[in-house]
Amino acid sequence: MALVLVVDDDVSITTSVALLLKQAGHVARAAAGPAEALSLLEGGGFALVLQDMNFSRQTSGVEGLALLADIKTRWPQLPVVLMTAWGSIGLAVQGMRAGASDFVTKPWTNAQLLQSIETALGLQEARGRRDAALPTRDELDTAFDFSGVIGSDPRLLKVLDVVARVAPTDASVIVTGESGTGKELVAEALHRNSRRREGPFVKVNLGGVSSTLFESEMFGHVKGAFTDARSDRKGRFDLAAGGTIFLDEIGELEPGSQVKMLRVLQDRSYEPLGSSATRSVDVRVVSATNRDLPALVARGEFREDLLYRLNLIALHVPALRERPGDVPALVHHFLAAAAQVHHRARATVTEPALRWLQAQPWPGNVRQLRQLVERTLLMTDREALGAEDFAAGAAMEAGEAPRDALPPAGSMTIDEIERAMIVKCLARYGGNLSKAAEALGLSRPALYRRLEKHGITP
Ligand SMILES: Nc1ncnc2c1ncn2[C@@H]1O[C@H](COP(=O)(O)OP(=O)(O)OP(=O)(O)O)[C@@H](O)[C@H]1O
Numbered sequence: 001m002a003l004v005l006v007v008d009d010d011v012s013i014t015t016s017v018a019l020l021l022k023q024a025g026h027v028a029r030a031a032a033g034p035a036e037a038l039s040l041l042e043g044g045g046f047a048l049v050l051q052d053m054n055f056s057r058q059t060s061g062v063e064g065l066a067l068l069a070d071i072k073t074r075w076p077q078l079p080v081v082l083m084t085a086w087g088s089i090g091l092a093v094q095g096m097r098a099g100a101s102d103f104v105t106k107p108w109t110n111a112q113l114l115q116s117i118e119t120a121l122g123l124q125e126a127r128g129r130r131d132a133a134l135p136t137r138d139e140l141d142t143a144f145d146f147s148g149v150i151g152s153d154p155r156l157l158k159v160l161d162v163v164a165r166v167a168p169t170d171a172s173v174i175v176t177g178e179s180g181t182g183k184e185l186v187a188e189a190l191h192r193n194s195r196r197r198e199g200p201f202v203k204v205n206l207g208g209v210s211s212t213l214f215e216s217e218m219f220g221h222v223k224g225a226f227t228d229a230r231s232d233r234k235g236r237f238d239l240a241a242g243g244t245i246f247l248d249e250i251g252e253l254e255p256g257s258q259v260k261m262l263r264v265l266q267d268r269s270y271e272p273l274g275s276s277a278t279r280s281v282d283v284r285v286v287s288a289t290n291r292d293l294p295a296l297v298a299r300g301e302f303r304e305d306l307l308y309r310l311n312l313i314a315l316h317v318p319a320l321r322e323r324p325g326d327v328p329a330l331v332h333h334f335l336a337a338a339a340q341v342h343h344r345a346r347a348t349v350t351e352p353a354l355r356w357l358q359a360q361p362w363p364g365n366v367r368q369l370r371q372l373v374e375r376t377l378l379m380t381d382r383e384a385l386g387a388e389d390f391a392a393g394a395a396m397e398a399g400e401a402p403r404d405a406l407p408p409a410g411s412m413t414i415d416e417i418e419r420a421m422i423v424k425c426l427a428r429y430g431g432n433l434s435k436a437a438e439a440l441g442l443s444r445p446a447l448y449r450r451l452e453k454h455g456i457t458p
Pocket residue numbers: 148149150151177178179180181182183184185186290330366367370
């Protein structure tokens with residue numbers, strides 16, 4: 001049971017929200033405006049504030065932001081959920097920057113509002129336990145299911161500890177980290193330890209969903225929605241109902257699709273392509289990216305409001321080179337799996353080999369380590385794999401992707417090199433402009449200009 005303060009000048013709203021909260025086992029107090037709200041808060045005991053943005057005839061939201069600022073100054077730990085109009089999402093973004101926990105847009109459904117409130121309360125409780133000492137791997141394993149996630153470095157345990165604490169809430173989680181660090185594994189662990197574990201876990205790789213296919217892929221379509229739509233098709237959100245949807249490579253989402261994603265994350269509702277019937281869906285959203293989303297926001301390539309929808313909780317999976325202590329356990333794990341497949345039950349790793357492996361930089365992180373272990377096992381018949389075996393395996397990997405030496409002086413102009421490099425990057429990333437641009441150290445618009453200049457069609 002939690003005591004919630006509902007601040008709105010509209011009595012019909014405070015009354016209906018109070019009833020909703022009561023049914024959910026909470027207690028609500030109503031305040032018609034900022035002054036009343038602050039004086040009630042001074043009495044203490046509140047676990048959460050749900051507040052409107054306007055309390056007079058004004059519609060600018062200035063009053064709401066001022067109240068939020070007052071609350072955050074005096075009770076910085078108290079979670080505040082904002083109620084905003086759909087049209088004024090910019091206001092919600094300002095509120096989130098000013099420390100609000102979440103925002104719901106009007107008109108909301110009871111389920112949506114309750115989910116947002118319960119999530120904020122659940123997270124608050126999880127934060128309350130944050131000061132406790134970091135649990136050990138054994139402690140985590142007795143209470144949670146982290147099978148398949150190898151490692152006990154404090155940096156990894158920190159991640160697993162947060163996973164354990166936020167898994168039971170419905171909070172949206174974004175998992176960041178370099179390529180191959182185990183983001184997908186973490187997303188799966190979140191689902192497995194949540195109340196939705198019996199429900200589906202649906203993965204969508206947004207890097208592979210073009211803006212033309214986005215709606216039919218995510219929301220489904222009805223028969224006849226377009227020429228090839230010969231039958232109804234369920235979208236990914238539909239398939240994930242009651243479970244978790246994993247939005248992988250969210251940073252690759254094209255601007256046109258970002259708006260549509262925002263709407264479904266906001267309202268948990270959508271219309272299948274070719275249908276006017278709105279469907280609502282109960283899903284937990286977990287996303288992942290190896291890109292720097294705040295930087296994309298700063299460059300205007302990713303919507304800030306969408307970022308706030310995704311990152312109620314941000315989980316960063318550290319690179320493997322930052323937790324070398326986990327290398328031996330990972331090596332043994334991958335070697336055992338590969339040895340079984342290849343009937344090499346007696347294969348082991350020498351001590352010097354483990355030390356050598358721990359000293360490597362691992363730009364491709366755990367995935368790269370796994371591949372090297374598998375390759376090295378296949379390359380030698382020796383039972384105990386030594387450092388020189390792994391070094392030979394690594395050299396072979398380097399051979400697969402040779403580091404191009406520069407062409408002889410006088411053979412190419414800068415323009416020609418630029419053109420060749422762009423073509424190479426496009427080929428390497430299968431025509432994915434965002435990835436090619438990132439690899440080239442360019443913004444997307446800058447890459448477009450160069451494509452035009454060189455007459456390249458991706
Ligand atoms: N802690 C770990 N224990 C065991 N296996 C791991 C661990 N971390 C990563 N892996 C393995 O490494 C590989 C890459 O992991 P995963 O796909 O989760 O990485 P990712 O961060 O999603 O990578 P990308 O950014 O390229 O999508 C997988 O085979 C996964 O099983």
